[in-house]
Each structure stands twice: as C-alpha cells, then as structure tokens.
Amino acid sequence: MTVLSVEGLSKTFDMHVLGDTQVVGLDDVSFDVREGEFLAVVGESGSGKSSLLKCLYRTYDPTGGRIVYHGADELADGDAGDGIDLAACDDREVIALRDATIGYTSQFLDEIPRVPAVDVVARPLREQGVPAEDARGEARELLSRLDLPEALWEAYPATFSGGERQRVNLAQALSPRPTLLLLDEPTSALDPETRQAAIDLLREYVGEDTTVVGVFHNTAVIEAVADRVVVLDDGKLQRVVPVADFEGEVVG
Incomplete structure (x- = not known):
C-alpha cells in the first residue's frame, strides 16, 4: 500500500534581498512511499533535501504539485478514500495531522x-x-x-x-510512534557508538505501523536502516533505487 504520493512537487523561494530573484528549491519531484518503508533522501548540499521534508510537513507551502497522504484518511474532509493533499489542505487539517499521525524532527532541538x-x-x-x-x-x-x-x-x-x-x-520524535515520521539529519552530531544506538532504535521502532522519510549524510546509516534511496540534485529527482543499489557518492 502507498502511504504517500509526491506528484510534481515544486518549491521556489522569492529572494527579496536579491531583487526578488526566484531560487528553485524543488523542481517537479515525484515518487511514492510505501507503508512501513524507510525511505532515505540524499544529495549534495543545496540539492533540496530539507526543502522536501519541510514541504511534506507543510513548514513550507509548496509552489506546485501534490502530496497525497493516505495515513489518516478519517481526518480528511469529503471523500476519505482519496487521501489528503498536504500541499493544498488548510492549516486546521495540517495541525490535526501533526497531532495525530505525522511526526517531524530536524537536527536542531526546539x-x-x-x-x-x-x-x-x-x-x-x-x-x-x-x-x-x-x-x-x-x-x-x-x-x-x-x-x-x-x-x-x-x-x-x-x-x-x-x-x-x-x-x-530524536527521542521526542519517536515517543508518540507516529504513522509517518519525517527525519532531517537526526544522527549528524552523534559519535559512532551513539549513532549505532540510534540505528538500533530506529530499526526497532520502524515497522509495518510506521513509515519513515529521512534525510541522511552518513552512508553507513543509510545502508543500515533504509529500504530505498531518493537521490536529489539541484532540486530535481535523479533516481529512486533500492538501498542495495545505492553507491553513496552523492551524500553531501
């Protein structure tokens, strides 16, 4: 079952200090995420990894495209079977989804x-x-x-x-056991021993009841926890591959 369908997702930023120049963060990105899957997102610095996660969590409003989420159809207005478009639903629905089923953590503690x-x-x-x-x-x-x-x-x-x-x-993000968990570099500041503890915990928590989309820089972590890898470059989707086929050369 598909939990999340990203369809033609785009995000541009208006840089007012640069004379209203538009900077492309994401450009027509499409992929699906399966139930219980651990999907790693990789790419060089500035490739759009964090922008993607922030669009999924609706910290950023996408400029175009759809993000159809099927993890909590009972919260949707109208036909629940169609899922909820996170790119278009109102703030009330976004807050309800965050409270009920979607978790997010960045590398910095709020x-x-x-x-x-x-x-x-x-x-x-x-x-x-x-x-x-x-x-x-x-x-x-x-x-x-x-x-x-x-x-x-x-x-x-x-x-x-x-x-x-x-x-x-990371503990705060895992504690409510969300249906969809978004992780933005959750192990970047950890030493090797503690990183292994985090890997073990993620393996335990992530299963058929939790789907994860996570941004990572460490190839060893990706190989340890991911099922598939999304590779971004300059805001564009380059490929989606099984972790066994991931070579790691684009981890920024």
Missing part, C-alpha cells in the same frame, strides 16, 4: 526553557492523553536506549552538547 529533557520527550505523549508517569516512563526508556546519561534526564537541554540535544530531539 528547546523549551526550564523544561527537563525527560519532560521534553514525554510532552507529545501527554498531549495524546497518556498519564504523566506513563509518559515519563516511556521517555526515560527512549533516553536510556539512546545512551543519554541518566544524570541528564532531569536537566535542561539548553545546557547540553549538540549530540545530547540531538538524542533528546
């Missing part, structure tokens, strides 16, 4: 002042109605699996290193 790491990770579960101690218990388990020292669980992430913040960020 910090909450004076909130301990364990509560940052537990917050999505609390928002879903999970009792406080159950949510904190799940958060502790995730932080432990990602090798964040227990002494830091009740500390504020603003004081953490880049790699420590990234572990909190």
Whole structure:
C-alpha cells in the first residue's frame, strides 16, 4: 500500500534581498512511499533535501504539485478514500495531522526553557492523553536506549552538547510512534557508538505501523536502516533505487 504520493512537487523561494530573484528549491519531484518503508533522501548540499521534508510537513507551502497522504484518511474532509493533499489542505487539517499521525524532527532541538529533557520527550505523549508517569516512563526508556546519561534526564537541554540535544530531539520524535515520521539529519552530531544506538532504535521502532522519510549524510546509516534511496540534485529527482543499489557518492 502507498502511504504517500509526491506528484510534481515544486518549491521556489522569492529572494527579496536579491531583487526578488526566484531560487528553485524543488523542481517537479515525484515518487511514492510505501507503508512501513524507510525511505532515505540524499544529495549534495543545496540539492533540496530539507526543502522536501519541510514541504511534506507543510513548514513550507509548496509552489506546485501534490502530496497525497493516505495515513489518516478519517481526518480528511469529503471523500476519505482519496487521501489528503498536504500541499493544498488548510492549516486546521495540517495541525490535526501533526497531532495525530505525522511526526517531524530536524537536527536542531526546539528547546523549551526550564523544561527537563525527560519532560521534553514525554510532552507529545501527554498531549495524546497518556498519564504523566506513563509518559515519563516511556521517555526515560527512549533516553536510556539512546545512551543519554541518566544524570541528564532531569536537566535542561539548553545546557547540553549538540549530540545530547540531538538524542533528546530524536527521542521526542519517536515517543508518540507516529504513522509517518519525517527525519532531517537526526544522527549528524552523534559519535559512532551513539549513532549505532540510534540505528538500533530506529530499526526497532520502524515497522509495518510506521513509515519513515529521512534525510541522511552518513552512508553507513543509510545502508543500515533504509529500504530505498531518493537521490536529489539541484532540486530535481535523479533516481529512486533500492538501498542495495545505492553507491553513496552523492551524500553531501
């Protein structure tokens, strides 16, 4: 089953400081994502990887094309069988989808002042109605699996290193077990040992109930977790290949 269909997706940016010059971020990109699949997105710096994820999450409004999501048809207005076009649906539907089924994390933690790491990770579960101690218990388990020292669980992430913040960020994204999970370089600041812990956790969490689209720079991570690889170059789709056929030469 196809969970996500990207059809002719385009995104341009108006650069007002450059005399309203238009910069192309994505140019007519099309591909499908299957249920339970781990799809890695790769390309040189500036190829459109992060722009693609932000369009999927609707942080960016696409300039053209469709993003048809079939992971929560019951939230759609009208004919639920047609899926929801994330490129065109209103903000209310986008927020509902984020709350219910779509998760996203970037490589940078959006910090909450004076909130301990364990509560940052537990917050999505609390928002879903999970009792406080159950949510904190799940958060502790995730932080432990990602090798964040227990002494830091009740500390504020603003004081953490880049790699420590990234572990909190990934744990927060995984905690509600979203149907569609969008990851933007979630392991870039991790050392090899901690990166392996993250790989093991992603393998465990990603299955028939979770579909992942993730941007990665590390070839070893891609080979360890991905089923297929989307290769972008200068905003254009170059190819979609099984991970066994991916050579890694375009990881930026």
